[in-house]
Amino acid sequence: MSVPWVYISDLAKHEEKEIRLKCWMYNKRSSGKIHFLQLRDGTGFIQGVVLKGEIPEDQFSAARNLWLEASLEVTGVVRRDERAPSGFELSVSCIEIIHNPTEEYPIGKKDHGIDFLLDNRHLWLRSASQLAVMRIRERIIWSAREYLHDNGFLLVDSPILTGAIGEGASGLFEVPYFDMGNAYLAQTGQLYAEAAAAAFGKVYTFGPTFRAEKSKTRRHLTEFWMVEPEVAFYDHIDNMKLQEDLVSYIVQQVLKHCPNELEALGRDTAPLELSIAPFHHITYDDAVTMLQKLGSSIKYGTDFGGEDETILTQQFDKPLFVECYPKEVKAFYMKQHPDREDLVLCDDLLAPEGYGEIIGGSQREDSLDLLIARIREQKLPEESYAWYLDLRRYGTFVHSGFGMGVERVVAWVCGLPHIRETIPFPRTIYRLNP
RNA sequence: UCCUCGGUAGCUCAGUUGGCAGAGCGGGUGGCUGUUAACCACUAGGUCGUAGGUUCGAGUCCUGCCCGAGGAGCCA
Numbered sequence: 389m390s391v392p393w394v395y396i397s398d399l400a401k402h403e404e405k406e407i408r409l410k411c412w413m414y415n416k417r418s419s420g421k422i423h424f425l426q427l428r429d430g431t432g433f434i435q436g437v438v439l440k441g442e443i444p445e446d447q448f449s450a451a452r453n454l455w456l457e458a459s460l461e462v463t464g465v466v467r468r469d470e471r472a473p474s475g476f477e478l479s480v481s482c483i484e485i486i487h488n489p490t491e492e493y494p495i496g497k498k499d500h501g502i503d504f505l506l507d508n509r510h511l512w513l514r515s516a517s518q519l520a521v522m523r524i525r526e527r528i529i530w531s532a533r534e535y536l537h538d539n540g541f542l543l544v545d546s547p548i549l550t551g552a553i554g555e556g557a558s559g560l561f562e563v564p565y566f567d568m569g570n571a572y573l574a575q576t577g578q579l580y581a582e583a584a585a586a587a588f589g590k591v592y593t594f595g596p597t598f599r600a601e602k603s604k605t606r607r608h609l610t611e612f613w614m615v616e617p618e619v620a621f622y623d624h625i626d627n628m629k630l631q632e633d634l635v636s637y638i639v640q641q642v643l644k645h646c647p648n649e650l651e652a653l654g655r656d657t658a659p660l661e662l663s664i665a666p667f668h669h670i671t672y673d674d675a676v677t678m679l680q681k682l683g684s685s686i687k688y689g690t691d692f693g694g695e696d697e698t699i700l701t702q703q704f705d706k707p708l709f710v711e712c713y714p715k716e717v718k719a720f721y722m723k724q725h726p727d728r729e730d731l732v733l734c735d736d737l738l739a740p741e742g743y744g745e746i747i748g749g750s751q752r753e754d755s756l757d758l759l760i761a762r763i764r765e766q767k768l769p770e771e772s773y774a775w776y777l778d779l780r781r782y783g784t785f786v787h788s789g790f791g792m793g794v795e796r797v798v799a800w801v802c803g804l805p806h807i808r809e810t811i812p813f814p815r816t817i818y819r820l821n822p
Numbered sequence: 823u824c825c826u827c828g829g830u831a832g833c834u835c836a837g838u839u840g841g842c843a844g845a846g847c848g849g850g851u852g853g854c855u856g857u858u859a860a861c862c863a864c865u866a867g868g869u870c871g872u873a874g875g876u877u878c879g880a881g882u883c884c885u886g887c888c889c890g891a892g893g894a895g896c897c898a
Contacts, residue, residue, distance in 0.1 A: 415859080422855045439855070456848095471856070496833055497859040498847045503890055504833070559896075576898090601896055602823075614898065693894075736898095748898060794898030816892075 391463055396432035402466045409434070409462045409478070410486075413454055414514070415497065423451045425480070427462060433516065436462055436478045447483050456493035457514070459486040487752050502806075509813060510822040520649035521809055524642055525798045529594075531641035532615050532792070535634055536592050541617060544584040546577030546593040552772045553579060559601040573598035578789060579721075579776050581618035582752060585787050586590070586779055592617040602817050605694065606806040607744065609795060611815040618789030624723070624733040624751040627788035628709055629749055631737055632665040635707060639663045642801050655803040659741055667707040667737070673781075675700060675710050691717040697744035707746075710737045720762040723751040724755070735790075743800040749790025756780035 394407040414433075415426035421440040426433065440448050454460075463482040468475060472567040494504075495511050503511045512518060533543070554560060554575035564765045565571035577593030583671040600610065617630065639660050642650070650657055670678070679686050679696055682703075686696050691713070701708055712725055715732045723733035734750035753759045759780055763770055798810035813822060 417860050419857075419860090420854045422857080424857050424860085426858085435858080437856080469856095473858075492832070492849060494832075494848095496848050499834060501834070501891090503829090506890095597898080599897070603894095603896065604891080605893065605897095608897070612898065691896085695893095745898065771853085791898055796844090796898060814871045 396427070396429050396434050399432075399434060399466050399474075400661075403468055403476070403545065404465065406463065406465050407478075408461075409436075409464075411460055411462060412514070413437075413458045413460055414456065416451075416454060416456070417473075418452065423448070425451065425454075425460075425462070426480070427460070428516075430515070430519070432474065434474060434476060434478055435472055436464060436480045438480045438483070442479070443481055443483065451483055452483065453488070455489040455491075458488045460484065461486060502808075506808065506814070506819060507822075513812060516527070516652055520652040520811070521802055521804070523649045524646050524653075524745045524802055524813065525794070525810060527642050527646050528638050528797055528801060529613075529615075529794060531638045531766075532634065532794075533594065535637045536615075536617060536640075539590070541590045541592045542584070542588045542713065544581060544588065544591045544593055545595065546580035546584075546597065546616075548574050548598075550574050552769050553776070559599045561598050561600045567686070575599055576614070576724065576791060577616050578618065578791060581616050581789060582776070582779055582787065585618040585620045585789070586785065587785070589620045591619075607694065607796060607799075609807060609816060610813055612807075612811070613794040615792045615794065616789060617722065618787065620785055620787045622751075622788040623786055624711075624735070624788060627749050627751060628669075628711075628735050628737075628791060629665075631735070631749060631790055631792075632667045632707070635667075635737065635747070636663065636665040638797065639801065645663065650802075653802050653804075655801075660801065663706045665738065667709055668701075668704045669703070669709045669711060671711050672713045672731070678703065678724075681794060689716065697738055698742040701738045701740050701742055702745060704740060706740055708740070709735045710738060715762075718750070720766045720768060721750070721752050721759070723753045725819050726756060737790075739796070739800040741803075743796070745793075746794045746796045746800060747790050751786065751788040754780060754784045754786055758782065 391406050391408045393410060394402055396409065409427060411427040411429040412429050413425050417424040423438040425436040426437060427436050438448065438451050461484040462478065462480055464478040464480040466476055467479055469477045494508050521718060549563065549571040552560065552572055560575065561573040562570040563573065573599055576597055577595060581591055581593045595613065596611055597614050598611050619630065622630070639790060643657060644662055676686055676688050682699055684696050684699060686692065689819065692700070709733035712731045713734055714730055715722065715724065718732050718734055722734045725731035725733055732750060736745050738744050739746045753762065756777060758778065763773055795807045795810040799807045804810060808816065
């Protein structure tokens with residue numbers, strides 16, 4: 389066949405030319421002698437106009453009987469048309485049916501409940517909004533890797549099957565592992581990133597992480613992706629600088645490359661445009677004081693609840709660092725504050741508009757003795773951390789890093805109310821399928 | 823694990839004081855040459871999550887259970 393196969397995203401280059409689409413029909417409107425076929429191919433959406441008399445009669449009547457999501461090969465001429473949302477439509481001259489479903493497509497044109505949509509996630513992905521979310525997710529991941537690569541970071545893939553090692557003893561998924569008892573799905577790549585930082589200087593891990601916590605909130609998944617940079621000889625301050633540069637870069641890249649996707653989601657881009665470094669800073673101490681003045685019942689020494697984070701971020705117009713939490717509420721590996729024994733040199737980066745924590749980072753404890761003491765305080769299985777402690781035995785060094793939750797960043801950038809739409813197949817406590 | 827809310831047609835939901843089970847969308851049939859979640863007419867479609875209980879009578883009131891959602895704790 390001499391007519392070229394073209395993607396919908398490239399149609400503008402083929403104005404007034406005859407082309408062929410391989411596509412699905414996501415909707416159809418019809419009069420007696422004209423059909424409007426709404427077509428999509430993953431790169432975009434276009435309306436095919438089918439006029440009686442301009443295609444073979446059997447094809448015209450067959451088009452009448454097409455079900456939603458029929459797969460088609462459609463030939464026609466690309467026309468500019470003011471009435472089309474994309475500016476173009478296709479004057480159809482030939483329709484070849486690849487597959488016409490024999491059952492009605494479950495996802496209709498009207499609203500659906502979240503339970504139904506999640507049960508049909510494999511089909512829900514075909515909708516325009518989900519295409520926009522996934523394109524923005526891809527841009528966020530791409531931008532993060534691009535920034536880190538261009539700034540001299542080495543990608544180090546950390547293991548997913550691990551021994552009993554992680555942020556804490558709770559919330560580990562167990563997997564039978566031959567004669568060695570149980571392996572555990574990684575909660576974080578950080579401890580491995582620290583080992584890699586001692587070997588390679590500036591590194592990052594990027595991969596899925598797993599937490600078997602029974603969280604049921606708009607901010608939690610049991611399987612989620614993290615970008616975890618770790619840098620030798622960076623302190624707490626250097627670490628925050630890296631975080632704000634990275635987040636600024638990501639947001640700018642999405643604004644530059646994904647304006648159509650943001651519009652498709654109805655995202656107000658004004659708050660994103662403000663999210664350029666430098667970000668705001670507040671200490672944990674000051675944040676608690678501010679929250680109490682604003683009516684929160686938070687007690688000094690406890691971590692913020694979701695509502696506290698929301699209230700706090702609403703006081704600022706761009707991302708906010710909260711620094712130096714009490715060590716009791718933070719992980720064992722965080723560096724003790726030089727002037728305050730009760731605090732650690734850490735930071736949470738809270739996204740604005742009530743989205744809350746997207747990054748948790750810290751300078752790491754580099755003293756062998758203090759680290760062992762913390763492992764014992766938190767009653768962690770000391771033998772599992774033997775190799776990790778070696779990093780303090782052989783040339784210990786000031787170093788810092790952080791974990792950025794990809795799905796939380798996607799939710800914020802897209803303006804989505806819930807994290808479950810930010811990953812193709814979300815895993816939550818009560819959902820393992822599809 | 824705890825708290826709150828929900829489960830009625832394929833989907834989204836309404837259902838009054840306990841008194842004949844409803845609408846829109848989707849499906850079917852017919853009509854329509856510019857529709858934008860097309861429209862118009864007709865039509866089919868129900869074990870009201872489940873098991874008990876109260877009652878002359880339960881979608882509606884009570885109890886247990888199942889499933890889901892939102893939140894808490896925990897965290898990115």
